[in-house]
Amino acid sequence: MADWCRGCRCYVEGDLYRGYCEHCWEQWKEARTSSSQQTGAPDGRSYFRITKLPVGELQFSQATISGSFRNGASLSETESMLRMNPDLVHKIPFISVVRDAGRLVSMDNRRLYTFRMAFDDDHQVPIKLFDSKEDFGVDEFHRKATSICGGHLVEVRDESTEKDGFPLPRNAKTLVSRSWQEVRSSMGARLYFQGNEVQLCGSRRQVEEGIRHVQRILSTYDCCTVDLHDYRAKEAVKRASVEWRRRYPTLSVEFDAEQERHYAHIGGNAGEVKSAEALAKALVDETARVWEEVRLPSQSGPYFRHLLPRRLTGKLHVDERQDLLRICGTAGERRQMMTELEELKRDVSTKQLQVDDSSLRWMLKKGANLKELCRNTSVRVTVGDDTDTQVHVTGDSAEVKQVMERLRAFLQENKKVTKTFDLLPGSTRFVLGRLKRIRSDSEAKLYVPKDGDQVCIQGNQRQVDFAEELLQQVLFVEYGSIILKISSQLVGEIVGKNGVVIQSIKSAREVDIQFEPANGGWVTSQISGKKEDCTAASAEIIQRLQNYELVSLQISSSLVGLVIGKGGANIKAFKCGLQIREDTQSNPWIISGPRDDVEEFLRRLQKKFSVPVLGGLDTYRFACPDCGEDFPEERCVLKHIRQRACRACSCAGECGAYYADKASCQKHEAWCPLVKRCPGCHAAFPSEAELAKHVSRKACKARSCRGCRKIFTDIPAAELHQQSCEQYAEKMRDVEVRRHILQLKETLCSTCRFGEQKGSSCSTCKALLRRAQLKWHPDKNPDNEIIATIVFRFVQAVWDGSPQWLPATDTSDETFQAASKDARKPASSKEPEQAFRPAQRPECTVQ
Missing domain, CATH: 3.90.1530 (Conserved hypothetical protein from pyrococcus furiosus pfu- 392566-001, ParB domain)
Incomplete structure (x- = not known):
């Protein structure tokens, strides 16, 4: 019977073996025989x-x-x-x-x-x-x-095979293996991996085709390395890479095994790698806390180191030396910190100032000075070292400008200055004894050069000015000098044996006495030291000299030998028992010694020889410090100086000091408390009266207050003072009261103006007085109550018949002030007429 085969589905024209053709049946039997399980059937x-x-x-x-x-x-x-x-x-x-x-x-x-x-x-x-x-x-x-x-x-196995391979890029194994699975059946060659290499096994043709195919696969390959920065991002990317591998089949993600290295290596198809790289970087930005460096403006590191921790939220570190800011955080946090930093930078400025003096830079580095410069500001001042002579000021623009002004003032004040101060003649020793005190007070360096005529001052401007001020005070307030001429015959008496007398005078008064020979038989002695000590020392020397006497004798040449005698026997006999000295080298002779001894010597000489005595000589004289002219008394020296006979100048006050030149005298007058100086022209006057007289003449721009008589530099200053001066206001009130009283006086008739009877009989004057009472009543003048009260009382006194008028010819302020003061006194109810005592005037005759 013909039918279709159940196995191969062929059409069989004949009998089938249980629905199978003969070929399928044989195949089944063969398979059944070779199988270990002999069960079942077709x-x-x-x-x-x-x-x-x-x-x-x-x-x-x-x-x-x-x-x-x-x-x-x-x-x-x-x-x-x-x-x-x-x-x-x-x-x-x-x-x-x-x-x-x-x-x-x-x-x-x-x-x-x-x-x-x-x-x-x-x-x-x-x-x-x-x-x-x-x-x-x-x-x-x-x-x-x-x-x-x-x-x-x-x-x-039996056929000859070939092997070939080549190294693969990192992370390319996944891409090659996945892509090879799709074509492995058509390649014929076997592909496997050995380490980082791909190996192909098969015939020559299969291997060559396989290599070409792998190269085509690698042409689509791409790889990248992502810096994960820290372990947080590494763990996050590891967790996310599992999902990425599911989404992208050819993707391969590897991580470094070392703990210190945080890198992710991504390989695979180019498009997938690009997408995975973007995802990884976004994840790193969200999770990784990274340090990032930001360049700060030059020399602004110290300022930002103190400012940023208070203004920025996040972890940061400022390197002052390199002017670097390191911020730590995620990408979003770093972006926020960068935005805040840019806003701060817009208000920050840095200015530089060149300071070449190393001592000034050292002073600026002191904490107290820097603190004073940056007072009430957030500015930071950076001082360079020996190689960098710049001073950098960083901070807010307005505050930087303020600190720069302070810095310039500080540098100007502390700039090293050297100045020389000229000393007065003979004052070197006096000043040397006080240099130590001046150094400690002024903190300046002072020294006297070899020539000794000047004092060199070194230090900043403040120290130099203060030291100069102290030197001026020493020279022109404390220091004094008197030039006294002493006869050369009596110098030995002042010096004494081995200098005992002069040393006692110096030690007792702390003065210095220098002797210099002069012409005409004189020796100039300069007494220098404190003014009171100089005066006392000169008084002691003069007192000693007053006990001595100088006499000149005119001896003819014929008597010289007789007076002296053989071998000086006669002159010795005359001097026996007397302490005198004679100068016989010139004619006339000069005899010096104590006054009684000189008189006894002259008596002995006159008894034996008739020798004319020319007269006594001066033992001392005061000398002018400029021209050297001598005078018997010091007041004569002052008179000579005030007559402008030479360049010497005396103090305008009453202290009696005088100097060899006008400049030194003016410096003394600046310190002398007895000198009254005009504030307008700085002229010196000996008294307040002379100064007031000078101002009243309007010889300069200085003016005095018309009330208290205080003197000011110019008219605006005086007028400004007068606005608050009570004495001036009182005087102006008196003037105003006088003006109103005189106006009222002129309105009355001549008869009633001087009436003494109580109550005026003149109706016209009564009406005027009534209106004046109403006008000047204090209740109607609250803004000018004092003037109104005074005028009202005057009007009331006239109404009562007791006028206190000023004479028409009397315009003095004193008389009127006395009257107005009496008017300002409150009238007693018991003694109303005593408050305003009437003047003796003719009685009014008007009926």
Whole structure:
């Protein structure tokens, strides 16, 4: 009976063996005989079924196969025959194929290999298909299923094979393996990895084609390295990479094994790598806390180191030396900190100032000076070292300007200055004794050069000015000098034996006395020291000199020998018992000694010889400090100086000091408390009266207050003072009162103006007085109550017949002030007439 075969679905014209053709039945029996499980039959529950499938869908079950069949036919010969006649496939026993986990695994690998080499992947060949391993036999299946490459490749043992490979880029294994799975059935070559290399095994053609295909795969490859910065981002990327691998099949993500290195290496298809890199960087920005360096303005590190921790929220560090700001945080936190930093930078400025003096830079580095410069500001001042002479000021623009002004003032004040101060003649020793005190008070360096005429002052401007002020005070207030001429015959009496007398005078008064020879038999002695000590020392010397006397004797040449005697016997006899000295080298002779001894000597000489006495000589004289002219008394010296007979000048006050030049005198007058100086022209006057007289003459721009008589530099200053001066206001009130009283006086008639009777009989004057009372009542003049009260009382006194008028010819302020003061006194109710005592005037005769 003809029917279709249940196995190969061919049409059989004859009997079927249980629904199968003869070929399918034989194949089943052969499979049943070779199987370890001899159960089942082709009907109902058959082990396999005959079908056709593309040869490319079938997979190898073994890794290697033999190069020939059991009958001795080689695989290459069979391949050639099939290529020449594809119909011969039906004469070759069917391939047994088992369906396992969605794969079609061939149990006849040599036949499958010849089919793959001979036909294309889509060429269909007849097979025996087992639906499961149990239908084929589990033990037999596992014995044959020994492939290690997933069934895509098989190696021919007997046929010569080739191997070739090349290194792969990092993370390219996943891309190559995934892409190779799609074409492994058509390649024929076996691909596997050894370390970082890809290896291809097969025939030369298969290997070459495989290499070309792998290179095509690698042409789409791309890789990148993402810096994860810290362990937080590394853990986050690791967790996210699991999802990325599911989303991108060819993607491979690797991480460095070392703990200190935080890098992610991403490889795969270029598009997938780009997407994964963007995701990784976004995740790193969200999670990684990274240190970022920001360049600050030059020399602004110290300022930002104190400012930023209070103004920025986040972890940061400022390197003052390199002017670098390091901020730590996520990308969002760093962007926020950078925005706040840019806002701060807009208000910050840095200015520089050149300071070449190293001592000034050292002074600026002191904490107290810097604190004073930056007082009430947030400015930071940076002082350079020896190589950098710049001073940098950084902070808010307005505060920087303020600190720069303070800094310039500080440098100007502390700038090293050297100044010389001229000393007065003979004052060097006096000043040297006080230099130590001046140094300690002024903190300046003072020294006297070898010539001794000047004092050199070194220090800042304040120290130099203060030291100069102290020197002026020493020279022109404390120091005094008196030039006294002493007769050369009496110098020895002042000096004493071995200088005992002069030393006692110096030690008792702390003065210095210098002797210099002068013309005309005089010796100039300069007494210098404190003024009171100089006066006392000169008084003591004069007192000593007053006990001595100088006498000149005119002795003729014929008597010289007789007076002297042989070998000086006569002169010795005259001097016997007397302490006198004689100068016989010139004529007339000069006899000096104590007053009584000189008189006794003259008496003895006159008794024996008739010698004329020319007269007594001065023992001392006061000398002018400029021209050297001498005078018997010091007041004569002052008179000589005030007559402008030479360049010497005396103090305008009453202290009696005088100097050799006007400049020194003016310096003394600046310190003298007895000198009254005009504030307008700075002229000196001996008294307040002379100064007031000078101001009243308007000889300069100085003016005095018209009330208290205080003197000011100019008219605006005086007028400004008069606005608050009570005495001036009182005087102006008196003037105003006088003006109103005189106006009222002129309105009355001449008879009533001087009336003494109580109550005026003149009706016209009564009306005027009544209106004046109403006008000047204090209640109606609250703004000018004092003037109104005074005028009202005057009017009331006139009404009562007791006028206190000023005479028409009297315009003095004193008289009027006395009257107005009496008017300002409150009138007693018991003695109303005593408050304003009337003047004696003619009685009014008007009826």
